[in-house]
Amino acid sequence: MGPKQVETVPGLVSRELDLESRGWLESLRGSSVERSPALERLHELLRRAAYAEAARRRHLYPEVDGVELDDICQQAAADAVVAVTAKLDGYRGASRFTTWAYGFAVLELSVKLRRHAWRGGSIPTADDDATWDRLAGGSGAAQARVESGELLAALRRAVAEELSPRQREVFVAVALNDVEIDVVAGQLESTRGAVYKVLHDARRKLRLRLEREGHLEEAVAR
Amino acid sequence: MNERDPLTRLLGVAGEDAGCEGGMVLLAEYVEAELAGRDTIVLFPAVAAHLRNCPACVEDYRGLLALARAQDE
Numbered sequence: 001m002g003p004k005q006v007e008t009v010p011g012l013v014s015r016e017l018d019l020e021s022r023g024w025l026e027s028l029r030g031s032s033v034e035r036s037p038a039l040e041r042l043h044e045l046l047r048r049a050a051y052a053e054a055a056r057r058r059h060l061y062p063e064v065d066g067v068e069l070d071d072i073c074q075q076a077a078a079d080a081v082v083a084v085t086a087k088l089d090g091y092r093g094a095s096r097f098t099t100w101a102y103g104f105a106v107l108e109l110s111v112k113l114r115r116h117a118w119r120g121g122s123i124p125t126a127d128d129d130a131t132w133d134r135l136a137g138g139s140g141a142a143q144a145r146v147e148s149g150e151l152l153a154a155l156r157r158a159v160a161e162e163l164s165p166r167q168r169e170v171f172v173a174v175a176l177n178d179v180e181i182d183v184v185a186g187q188l189e190s191t192r193g194a195v196y197k198v199l200h201d202a203r204r205k206l207r208l209r210l211e212r213e214g215h216l217e218e219a220v221a222r
Numbered sequence: 223m224n225e226r227d228p229l230t231r232l233l234g235v236a237g238e239d240a241g242c243e244g245g246m247v248l249l250a251e252y253v254e255a256e257l258a259g260r261d262t263i264v265l266f267p268a269v270a271a272h273l274r275n276c277p278a279c280v281e282d283y284r285g286l287l288a289l290a291r292a293q294d295e
Binding site: 049052053056057060090092096098099100102103105106109135155175176180181182191192193196197199200203204207210 | 228231232233234236239241242243246247249250251253254275276277278279281282284285286288289290292293
């Protein structure tokens with residue numbers, strides 16, 4: 001079911017759109033008579049996508065199933081429909097409409113599933129010896145670099161001295177303790193993107209510090 | 223999209239990174255380009271970098287790739 005025929009859609013950039021995608025756009029932007037069945041079709045499309053994605057992730061969250069999983073899928077589909085309709089003008093037409101819409105179902109499902117699986121759990125804030133010692137427990141060439149006591153000690157100092165409290169909180173949870181970023185975002189009443197920005201800035205500070213001290217000359221190129 | 227080594231897990235990879243929201247905007251185009259056999263690292267370097275740095279988004283990428291592939295079957 002690939003694009004059969006392309007058309008140019010007037011807009012800010014030159015875009016080519018297959019007929020099916022154009023049909024979705026026109027019906028979702030149309031009168032209530034056109035829009036209502038289109039919303040039903042969209043909901044069904046995204047409901048199936050949410051269930052398919054939940055099935056694909058079953059191995060990650062085997063403890064979430066039955067009615068709980070059903071509720072998550074239904075809610076993800078409903079929220080994805082809201083997101084798609086709210087962001088319709090952001091659709092660039094550079095992919096099929098359905099692929100673009102699926103992205104919202106996947107995102108909604110993934111956030112809800114992660115937060116549900118973590119519910120009741122606490123966010124690790126430990127930046128202690130045990131946390132750092134755990135990093136030295138693997139094997140392999142890459143691990144060998146990290147388990148270098150000198151590098152670990154330097155990184156630990158940099159975490160303590162270079163990061164703001166919020167950056168340290170996010171880095172310790174997400175990078176050191178492998179807490180899902182969506183879970184941290186939920187805890188901080190923030191978004192995945194905003195928390196990732198904090199993490200990104202923290203990592204940049206840490207890399208710069210380690211490079212200044214000569215620890216990353218070979219390990220990570222800037 | 224391989225499992226990341228410990229140093230990358232801690233510090234990420236340097237360079238332009240689209241971020242979660244920037245990556246999400248382009249993710250549909252990214253997976254369709256990949257399914258078409260195009261070089262996504264060249265076409266979408268900042269998204270590719272983000273997918274190396276963000277486990278949450280890489281899992282979403284895998285899910286979207288599976289759905290996009292399925293709609294062609």
